[in-house]
Amino acid sequence: MPRSVITAALSGFIFGVGLSLAGMLNPSKVSGFLDIFGLWDPSLAFVMAGGISVNAAGYFLFARKGLPWFTSQFHLPRTTNIDMPLIMGSALFGIGWGMAGLCPGPVVSSLFLNLAEMFFFLAIMCAGLKLGSVLKVKL
Numbered sequence: 001m002p003r004s005v006i007t008a009a010l011s012g013f014i015f016g017v018g019l020s021l022a023g024m025l026n027p028s029k030v031s032g033f034l035d036i037f038g039l040w041d042p043s044l045a046f047v048m049a050g051g052i053s054v055n056a057a058g059y060f061l062f063a064r065k066g067l068p069w070f071t072s073q074f075h076l077p078r079t080t081n082i083d084m085p086l087i088m089g090s091a092l093f094g095i096g097w098g099m100a101g102l103c104p105g106p107v108v109s110s111l112f113l114n115l116a117e118m119f120f121f122l123a124i125m126c127a128g129l130k131l132g133s134v135l136k137v138k139l
Contacts, residue, residue, distance in 0.1 A: 003070045016109035022047045025110045027101025034098055085136060096128075 032041030110118045
């Protein structure tokens with residue numbers, strides 16, 4: 001198994017553990033964060049700030065080095081345009097996250113806690129991803 005796959009799996013595991021420790025596997029955390037005119041729960045903002053700071057530190061640490069550890073080059077997005085597919089995809093992602101209170105990362109992590117409900121949601125999410133990729137090719 002390539003080191004990049006092991007690194008990705010380990011990163012995903014650490015991410016899932018972090019989500020669990022932060023309580024982000026509970027959809028009411030997201031709903032509480034979005035309820036800015038009610039009982040607002042700022043904990044998601046702290047989780048986001050922590051993730052952004054760790055990512056930024058890693059980016060600046062490795063960007064100065066010039067090369068990643070486990071592959072020959074950085075795999076950065078090729079386009080930087082803000083176009084309609086990006087806007088629509090972001091809007092659909094946000095609407096789905098707000099309606100369900102579930103983000104893809106916590107859904108995968110929650111499979112171990114509530115397989116029946118999360119498997120159904122994961123199946124619908126994967127179908128939506130496939131539909132999106134088919135529509136993107138046709139557009």
